Amino acid sequence: MLDMKILAIETSCDDTSVAVIEDGYKVLSSIVSSQVDVHSEYGGVVPEIAARTHIKNMIPVLDNALNKAKVKVEDIDIVATTQGPGLIGSLIVGVNTAKTLAYLYDKPLVALQHIEGHIYANFLEKAVGEQPQFPLVCLTASGGHTNIIYMKSHLNYEVIGDTEDDAAGEAFDKVAKMLGLGYPGGPIISELAEKGDIMAFNFPLVDLTPKPKRNSEGFLETPEESLDFSFSGLKSAVLREVKVIERESKITDQQIWDICASFQETATEILARNLMRAVSKYNPKSILLSGGVASNKVLRTKVESKLKVFDRKVKLFFPKGEYCTDNAAMIGAVAYQYSIKNKFEDYKKLMPDPNLKLK
Ligand code: KG4
Numbered sequence: 077m078l079d080m081k082i083l084a085i086e087t088s089c090d091d092t093s094v095a096v097i098e099d100g101y102k103v104l105s106s107i108v109s110s111q112v113d114v115h116s117e118y119g120g121v122v123p124e125i126a127a128r129t130h131i132k133n134m135i136p137v138l139d140n141a142l143n144k145a146k147v148k149v150e151d152i153d154i155v156a157t158t159q160g161p162g163l164i165g166s167l168i169v170g171v172n173t174a175k176t177l178a179y180l181y182d183k184p185l186v187a188l189q190h191i192e193g194h195i196y197a198n199f200l201e202k203a204v205g206e207q208p209q210f211p212l213v214c215l216t217a218s219g220g221h222t223n224i225i226y227m228k229s230h231l232n233y234e235v236i237g238d239t240e241d242d243a244a245g246e247a248f249d250k251v252a253k254m255l256g257l258g259y260p261g262g263p264i265i266s267e268l269a270e271k272g273d274i275m276a277f278n279f280p281l282v283d284l285t286p287k288p289k290r291n292s293e294g295f296l297e298t299p300e301e302s303l304d305f306s307f308s309g310l311k312s313a314v315l316r317e318v319k320v321i322e323r324e325s326k327i328t329d330q331q332i333w334d335i336c337a338s339f340q341e342t343a344t345e346i347l348a349r350n351l352m353r354a355v356s357k358y359n360p361k362s363i364l365l366s367g368g369v370a371s372n373k374v375l376r377t378k379v380e381s382k383l384k385v386f387d388r389k390v391k392l393f394f395p396k397g398e399y400c401t402d403n404a405a406m407i408g409a410v411a412y413q414y415s416i417k418n419k420f421e422d423y424k425k426l427m428p429d430p431n432l433k434l435k
């Protein structure tokens with residue numbers, strides 16, 4: 077169907093977002109009402125406050141998205157929403173809004189997983205010939221997730237790398253909190269890092285690759301390099317340094333900038349290293365970066381420069397800044413693929429699922 081319009085809703089965490097997407101990639105409108113100001117005084121998202129703020133914001137954001145796209149709900153072909161994972165109180169608002177619209181206006185309903193959205197942010201504003209090609213490998217690094225995903229075709233996901241503890245964005249947020257820099261940490265740390273020295277601190281480049289083992293005949297065997305992540309050790313190493321400094325005297329601005337630079341260098345090197353391991357192993361046509369951390373410039377530059385010395389034909393994609401962090405446009409891009417495959421939900425049965433896995 078040409079000119080297919082999808083009304084997409086995303087409320088899994090602290091952003092109330094509604095978008096209207098045409099033909100799976102044209103963004104007619106993408107409205108994101110950020111709650112950062114509401115949560116920043118607490119140093120992180122407060123679930124109860126997030127849910128209440130979504131309720132307050134949803135109708136104005138919905139009206140705004142429809143007005144900006146110059147459409148009425150009647151003109152919409154499909155309603156789509158994030159079903160999970162996320163904060164249950166937040167998800168309930170988006171899912172119930174989508175169910176209500178689907179029921180009242182008799183529209184087909186699509187529900188999908190949040191990480192799918194982050195991956196498909198890379199398909200937005202690109203005509204079909206310019207979109208990422210399969211097979212692809214995608215690094216999704218956000219406040220809630222850090223995954224490497226292999227896709228042979230649309231909606232076909234294989235999680236080949238995962239975090240054992242914190243997500244990458246969470247590590248940025250926690251380090252920022254330790255340094256008293258506010259929330260969310262990623263953008264603040266990357267800004268202050270520009271004034272710091274990446275060599276000032278030697279934080280651990282945590283690698284979950286097992287140690288070499290001997291086989292039954294006693295020969296040493298090199299284990300396969302791990303694609304998984306762990307950020308809690310890195311976070312603790314930063315905390316230790318902060319404590320050592322503060323035992324002597326108050327931490328200086330220059331020391332804060334140096335910690336930001338050294339931490340960012342280490343965290344992004346870990347992400348880029350594992351992504352390149354996945355590229356070597358899976359030989360994709362496209363590499364995608366996605367999620368809030370994908371807007372980090374050092375990460376982008378690292379991946380670009382590692383690819384230059386890599387003798388393979390592979391194209392790198394990353395979303396525009398506004399589509400890296402949570403937004404509903406990316407949900408509309410996935411929903412388009414769901415509609416092609418006729419994967420619709422019954423509005424009477426659909427429930428939010430805070431632990432929904434990528435299938
Ligand atoms: O994708 P997102 O909006 O929300 C989740 O699904 O979690 O990602 C938000 C996360 C936050 O942890 C934030 O600190 C991080 O992305 N982030 C960054 C940058 N911009 C946002 N991390 C590192 N560098 C950045 N420039």
Ligand code: ZN
Pocket residue numbers: 190194218219367368401402
């Ligand atoms: Zn997200």
